[in-house]
Amino acid sequence: MHSWITIAPDSEFPIQNLPFGIFQVGLKDPRVGVAIGDYVLDLYALSQFGYFEDVDIADHTVLFRDNLNDFIALGKPVWRQTRERVSQLLRHDNTEFRDNEEAVRECLVKRAEVEMLMPVKVPNYTDFYSSIEHATNVGKMFRDPANALLPNWKHLPVGYHGRASSICVSGYDVIRPNGQTKAADADMPTFGPTKELDFELEVAFIAGRETELGTPVSTTDAEDYIFGMVLFNDWSARDMQRWEYVPLGPFLAKNFASTISPWVVTLDALEPFRVKGPDQDPQVLPYLQYTGNKNIDINLEVLLQPEGQQPVSICRSNYKHMYWNMNQQLAHQTSNGCNLQIGDMYASGTISGPEETSFGSMLELTWKGTKPLTLPDGTERKFINDGDTVIMRGYAEKDGIRIGFGECVAKVLPAL
Amino acid sequence: MHSWITIAPDSEFPIQNLPFGIFQVGLKDPRVGVAIGDYVLDLYALSQFGYFEDVDIADHTVLFRDNLNDFIALGKPVWRQTRERVSQLLRHDNTEFRDNEEAVRECLVKRAEVEMLMPVKVPNYTDFYSSIEHATNVGKMFRDPANALLPNWKHLPVGYHGRASSICVSGYDVIRPNGQTKAADADMPTFGPTKELDFELEVAFIAGRETELGTPVSTTDAEDYIFGMVLFNDWSARDMQRWEYVPLGPFLAKNFASTISPWVVTLDALEPFRVKGPDQDPQVLPYLQYTGNKNIDINLEVLLQPEGQQPVSICRSNYKHMYWNMNQQLAHQTSNGCNLQIGDMYASGTISGPEETSFGSMLELTWKGTKPLTLPDGTERKFINDGDTVIMRGYAEKDGIRIGFGECVAKVLPAL
Numbered sequence: 001m002h003s004w005i006t007i008a009p010d011s012e013f014p015i016q017n018l019p020f021g022i023f024q025v026g027l028k029d030p031r032v033g034v035a036i037g038d039y040v041l042d043l044y045a046l047s048q049f050g051y052f053e054d055v056d057i058a059d060h061t062v063l064f065r066d067n068l069n070d071f072i073a074l075g076k077p078v079w080r081q082t083r084e085r086v087s088q089l090l091r092h093d094n095t096e097f098r099d100n101e102e103a104v105r106e107c108l109v110k111r112a113e114v115e116m117l118m119p120v121k122v123p124n125y126t127d128f129y130s131s132i133e134h135a136t137n138v139g140k141m142f143r144d145p146a147n148a149l150l151p152n153w154k155h156l157p158v159g160y161h162g163r164a165s166s167i168c169v170s171g172y173d174v175i176r177p178n179g180q181t182k183a184a185d186a187d188m189p190t191f192g193p194t195k196e197l198d199f200e201l202e203v204a205f206i207a208g209r210e211t212e213l214g215t216p217v218s219t220t221d222a223e224d225y226i227f228g229m230v231l232f233n234d235w236s237a238r239d240m241q242r243w244e245y246v247p248l249g250p251f252l253a254k255n256f257a258s259t260i261s262p263w264v265v266t267l268d269a270l271e272p273f274r275v276k277g278p279d280q281d282p283q284v285l286p287y288l289q290y291t292g293n294k295n296i297d298i299n300l301e302v303l304l305q306p307e308g309q310q311p312v313s314i315c316r317s318n319y320k321h322m323y324w325n326m327n328q329q330l331a332h333q334t335s336n337g338c339n340l341q342i343g344d345m346y347a348s349g350t351i352s353g354p355e356e357t358s359f360g361s362m363l364e365l366t367w368k369g370t371k372p373l374t375l376p377d378g379t380e381r382k383f384i385n386d387g388d389t390v391i392m393r394g395y396a397e398k399d400g401i402r403i404g405f406g407e408c409v410a411k412v413l414p415a416l
Numbered sequence: 417m418h419s420w421i422t423i424a425p426d427s428e429f430p431i432q433n434l435p436f437g438i439f440q441v442g443l444k445d446p447r448v449g450v451a452i453g454d455y456v457l458d459l460y461a462l463s464q465f466g467y468f469e470d471v472d473i474a475d476h477t478v479l480f481r482d483n484l485n486d487f488i489a490l491g492k493p494v495w496r497q498t499r500e501r502v503s504q505l506l507r508h509d510n511t512e513f514r515d516n517e518e519a520v521r522e523c524l525v526k527r528a529e530v531e532m533l534m535p536v537k538v539p540n541y542t543d544f545y546s547s548i549e550h551a552t553n554v555g556k557m558f559r560d561p562a563n564a565l566l567p568n569w570k571h572l573p574v575g576y577h578g579r580a581s582s583i584c585v586s587g588y589d590v591i592r593p594n595g596q597t598k599a600a601d602a603d604m605p606t607f608g609p610t611k612e613l614d615f616e617l618e619v620a621f622i623a624g625r626e627t628e629l630g631t632p633v634s635t636t637d638a639e640d641y642i643f644g645m646v647l648f649n650d651w652s653a654r655d656m657q658r659w660e661y662v663p664l665g666p667f668l669a670k671n672f673a674s675t676i677s678p679w680v681v682t683l684d685a686l687e688p689f690r691v692k693g694p695d696q697d698p699q700v701l702p703y704l705q706y707t708g709n710k711n712i713d714i715n716l717e718v719l720l721q722p723e724g725q726q727p728v729s730i731c732r733s734n735y736k737h738m739y740w741n742m743n744q745q746l747a748h749q750t751s752n753g754c755n756l757q758i759g760d761m762y763a764s765g766t767i768s769g770p771e772e773t774s775f776g777s778m779l780e781l782t783w784k785g786t787k788p789l790t791l792p793d794g795t796e797r798k799f800i801n802d803g804d805t806v807i808m809r810g811y812a813e814k815d816g817i818r819i820g821f822g823e824c825v826a827k828v829l830p831a832l
Contacts, residue, residue, distance in 0.1 A: 123539070124581050129664060150662050155605050156596050160664035161577040161671070165540050165757050166629055175630040177752035180572050180701065189571050191701045191751070213582055213673065214591040214832060240752070246566050248545060248576035249665020255577065256752040257629065285596065285607045335607070336593035336656070336672040337832070341581050416630060416753070 003090040004098045005108075007037035012395050012404020015090050018083050019228065019263035019405075020068055023114040030066040030117055033109075034086050035263050035406065040114050041086060045107040051089060051097060055081045067121040068264065069343045072208050072227050079208070079227065083266060116262035116406075118169045119230070120206055120343040125167060126333060127202075127234060127254075128159040130324035132278070133352035137364045154282060157324035157332050159349075162234075163255035167345065169262050170408045176386060176415040177256040179240035193415035194237035196369070197384040200350040201302050201360035201392060202232040203319050205326050206264060207344035214337040219290035222327035225340060228264035231300075231392045231408035232347045235259065238363055238383070260345075261392070261408040269403050273297045273396035275320050284328075287335050294325035300351060300394045302360070304375070307387030312376055315365060317351050317358040319394070386414040419506040420514045421524075423453035428811050428820020431506050434499050435644065435679035435821070436484055439530040446482040446533050449525075450502050451679050451822065456530050457502060461523040467505060467513060471497045483537045484680065485759045488624050488643050495624070495643065499682060532678035532822075534585045535646070536622055536759040541583060542749060543618075543650060543670075544575040546740035548694070549768040553780045570698060573740035573748050575765075578650075579671035583761065585678050586824045592802060592831040593672040595656035609831035610653035612785070613800040616766040617718050617776035617808060618648040619735050621742050622680060623760035630753040635706035638743035641756060644680035647716075647808045647824035648763045651675065654779055654799070676761075677808070677824040685819050689713045689812035691736050700744075703751050710741035716767060716810045718776070720791070723803035728792055731781060733767050733774040735810070802830045 003015040013019070013035040023033040023040050033040040044063035046052065052060065056078050062070040072079070089097040097103055129135055132149070135158075139148030152158060168174075176197055182189035208227030211217060217225055234254065241253030274293035283289075298319035303311035324332075329346055350360040359365045362383050366372050369382035384390060389411040395404035419431040429435070429451040439449040439456050449456040460479035462468065468476065472494050478486040488495070505513040513519055545551055548565070551574075555564030568574060584590075592613055598605040624643030627633060633641055650670060657669030690709035699705075714735035719727035740748075745762055766776040775781045778799050782788050785798035800806060805827040811820035 124579060126667075127664075152598075152605075152659055152662065155598075156660060158660070158664055158667075160667055161579055163540060163577055163754060164580075165755050165760075168629070175753055178632075179752045182568075182571075188698070189568075189701065191703055213584070216594075237752070243568055244572060244574070245663070245665075246568065247661070247665070248543075248574055249661075249663070251542075251574075251576050252748070252752040252754065255754045282604070285605065287607055332668070336595045336653070336668040337591055338579060338668065338671045339581050344581075416632075 002092050003036065004092045005037050005039060005090060009400065010402060011037050012402055012406060013037055014401055015087060016401050017265065017269050017403045018086055019265040019269065021119050021263045022067060022117040024117060025109050025114045029064065032063040032065065032068060032071055035111065036090060038111050040109045040111050042107045042109060049100070049103045049107065052085060055085050066117060068119050069121050072342050076208060076224060079266065080268065083268065116169055119262060119264050122164040122167050122343050122345050123341040124344045125162040125164040126159050127162045127347045127349060128157050128324065128329050129349040130157050130322050130329065131349055131351050132323040133321060133354055134350040134360060134364065137352060137359060141368050155284065157329050159329070160249045166255055167258045167260060170259060170410065172259065172410060173413050174235055174257045174259065174410045175413045177237055178415050179237055179252050180243060181239040182243045189243060194240055196238035197412065198236045198238050198362045199302065199384065199390045200234035200236055201300055201315060201317060202234050202347045202350060203229055203298065203394065204232040204260065204345045204347040205229045207340045207342060209340065210342050211334060211340045213339045215334065215339070216337060217330055217334045219288065219327040219331045222330040223267055225330060226267055226326065228266045229270070230264055231261035231394050231405045233259040233390060233392055233408055233410065234347060259408055259410040261405045263406045265403060265405055270296050270396055272398055273403070277325050278323055287331055288328050290325070290327050294327050295320045295322055296396065298394050298396045300392070303391040304381065305389040305391060306375060306377060306379065309377055311391055314373060315358060315360060317353045317360050319351055321351060321353050322348060384412055386412055388412050418508050419452065420508045421453050421455060421506060425816065426818060427453050428818055428822060429453055430817055431503060432817050433681065433685050433819045434502055435681040435685065437535050437679045438483060438533040440533060441525050441530045445480065448479040448481070448484060448487055451527065452506055454527050456525045456527050458523045458525060465516070465519045465523065468501060471501050482533060484535050485537050488758050492624060492640060495682065496684065499684065532585055532587070535678060535680050538580040538583050538759050538761050539757040540760045541578040541580040542575050543578045543763045543765060544573050544740065544745050545765040546573050546738050546745065547765055547767050548739040549737060549770055550766040550776060550780065553768060553775065557784050571700065573745050575745070576665045582671055583674045583676060586675060586826065588675065588826060589829050590651055590673045590675065590826045591829045593653055594831050595653055595668050596659060597655040598659045605659060610656055612654035613828060614652045614654050614778045615718065615800065615806045616650035616652055617716055617731060617733060618650050618763045618766060619645055619714065619810065620648040620676065620761045620763040621645045623756045623758060623762070625756065626758050627750060627756045629755045631750065631755070632753065633746055633750045635704065635743040635747045638746040639683055641746060642683055642742065644682045645686070646680055647677035647810050647821045649675040649806060649808055649824055649826065650763060675824055675826040677821045679822045681819060681821055686712050686812055688814055689819070693741050694739055703747055704744050706743050710743050711736045711738055712812065714810050714812045716808070719807040720797065721805040721807060722791060722793060722795065725793055727807055730789060731774060731776060733769045733776050735767055737767060737769050738764060800828055802828055804828050
């Protein structure tokens with residue numbers, strides 16, 4: 001299947017992808033769009049031309065919002081219908097939209113010309129810790145190399161609550177946070193800009209359906225509660241984290257900013273890239289058991305771009321390495337009756353692979369700063385400098401079809 | 417000052433209080449109300465009778481909502497104006513409302529007849545850990561009695577993010593959560609109803625003003641960002657917490673439910689009850705230093721009511737014991753640039769006092785279950801049983817004036 005719109009072979013947005021996002025162009029109000037090749041398809045405009053008459057959207061103004069939440073609330077059958085209708089309209093052999101010059105002019109906007117906004121309003125944000133390579137690396141560095149994983153790690157997908165208010169869309173600069181730190185050899189803490197600003201390469205899924213308090217969701221049903229996925233940079237200040245995190249977990253070391261990619265890729269688009277997950281040994285408790293291929297083969301990459309220079313690749317990892325999958329994360333999150341809300345974000349935790357070049361944070365790549373990275377300009381990095389831009393990319397690929405997320409980019413500004 | 421409405425001398429809602437809430441009566445839509453004696457004053461109806469003409473509320477429908485957020489967004493001068501206007505209308509010597517029979521009939525509703533709803537939509541929820549007695553008790557029980565406080569505790573108000581979605585208003589039953597636990601002598605964890613369900617006696621403040629990312633709020637300015645306060649029961653499953661909380665903090669042990677009192681008491685109403693806080697030694701960093709009396713003398717009580725029996729008091733504590741005050745908590749929360757949103761909830765952490773009868777959780781009252789409480793019916797409690805109702809009360813009192821919060825009540829239902 002291909003589209004009548006010309007799409008580069010290596011585009012992340014072929015007709016097989018069709019991710020949802022919120023965009024703004026010129027003085028027009030924000031609205032729902034779908035990415036296709038180098039364009040954004042304006043779904044609200046498309047609805048005004050009557051192309052969604054057979055889609056179960058009673059009130060088309062849900063497409064005329066600054067977030068996807070109201071559209072998502074219509075339910076999975078409607079997301080699917082909408083995406084399938086868009087696919088039909090864009091197929092090479094379909095003329096109903098293609099030959100309507102006015103509609104094409106009004107509904108197709110160059111991606112280069114739009115500003116992407118936060119795709120959802122996020123009521124709750126959880127960050128998991130589900131990569132065994134990452135958890136092992138951290139355990140080796142800070143605890144006992146011989147017993148790197150804590151006793152609970154293989155029995156449940158460890159997670160904690162993060163801050164929803166500071167999740168920003170790609171392109172929003174990150175200000176280096178000030179905070180309290182204490183040097184190992186100091187008597188007293190000090191306050192000032194973090195010296196150990198780090199990224200964490202993650203992928204997050206977005207809840208698409210709410211539940212009542214007291215209602216667990218099984219691993220089998222979990223996918224009915226997931227709208228789609230984004231790349232997620234869980235910015236972290238390691239020196240602040242070390243000092244503050246006992247006994248209640250990370251707080252100010254994380255909540256100054258997180259960055260997500262703007263396009264929400266649906267599980268339907270990612271279905272062809274399903275792979276088997278790792279064997280879980282010891283066997284997990286029944287509420288965490290699952291059947292089928294629940295991991296997804298998504299290539300992930302992190303690039304670092306010093307001010308005024310070209311981006312350089314510093315990490316290549318893959319989402320397929322996850323020890324705990326999304327279905328297990330959602331089943332665990334709701335196993336105590338915790339209620340889901342539409343737009344909730346559930347991030348994977350840092351996704352490190354087995355090789356040293358696949359570690360998903362500077363902490364691991366430079367092994368706590370002991371092995372700095374040397375960049376093409378000769379400068380070294382233990383952590384992230386002011387003026388550096390961190391770029392995350394992700395795509396699944398098979399049979400010449402690439403399903404991408406768009407970039408998750410943020411530049412670091414000096415502390416205030 | 418007193419009101420023309422007859423108010424019992426020990427009422428928690430004299431004319432000096434006037435807390436805000438959201439109520440519903442009969443088939444009418446939810447709206448903003450103010451508690452006065454045994455009544456709720458319907459602010460929307462009052463506005464329809466023209467009594468708010470001199471208050472800067474351009475659109476009175478902000479009083480006709482199922483949460484206070486839009487009203488709060490109008491800003492502190494408007495909350496103050498509104499409360500002062502209500503105070504004026506209710507004064508013993510003011511006749512303009514009192515003598516309007518139709519208005520009185522429409523605007524004053526018996527409190528016994530209304531259902532109270534969640535007062536705010538909560539975008540973000542932080543739980544601090546600011547009682548030195550509580551932190552010391554926990555440290556003694558689970559770590560080293562000689563070094564009960566962790567090294568960071570006296571340098572910063574330790575806190576973590578909680579789950580906003582499961583915060584419920586008083587009266588909403590709590591279902592005993594299922595979860596993963598591991599007995600100390602077991603090889604493997606098991607899944608089932610918590611055996612150690614606990615309450616935590618807390619007080620929370622609600623953010624009344626948003627900030628941009630990157631904007632710290634000083635201890636001096638903090639009160640301009642606080643709308644008011646509520647009682648807060650941070651329900652906890654101790655056995656789940658013990659197993660899950662390393663290294664990233666509490667998660668499913670907390671996020672199944674929290675209960676708040678329905679009336680938001682303003683800082684203006686609590687102003688006469690300001691007291692000096694504890695000396696902080698060692699001296700805290702400059703961004704956490706403050707001047708003036710920032711603690712508040714609020715009597716707190718927890719009652720346990722077994723099914724079909726009378727409530728029995730099991731804890732009397734006081735908010736004045738807090739080592740870290742609200743101003744410091746808010747300054748810390750924003751010191752890294754983390755942004756505030758209107759309706760955010762910031763809970764104190766368990767408020768224990770110095771005496772054993774002032775400990776704010778069953779964990780501490782029964783010292784990890786080693787000293788069970790004996791109730792009047794002869795039964796014992798190490799933790800909370802199914803059918804038990806936990807009631808929290810709080811009020812400040814001076815010169816015969818009592819400023820109360822209304823009850824924070826929830827009954828525990830068996831696990832599903």
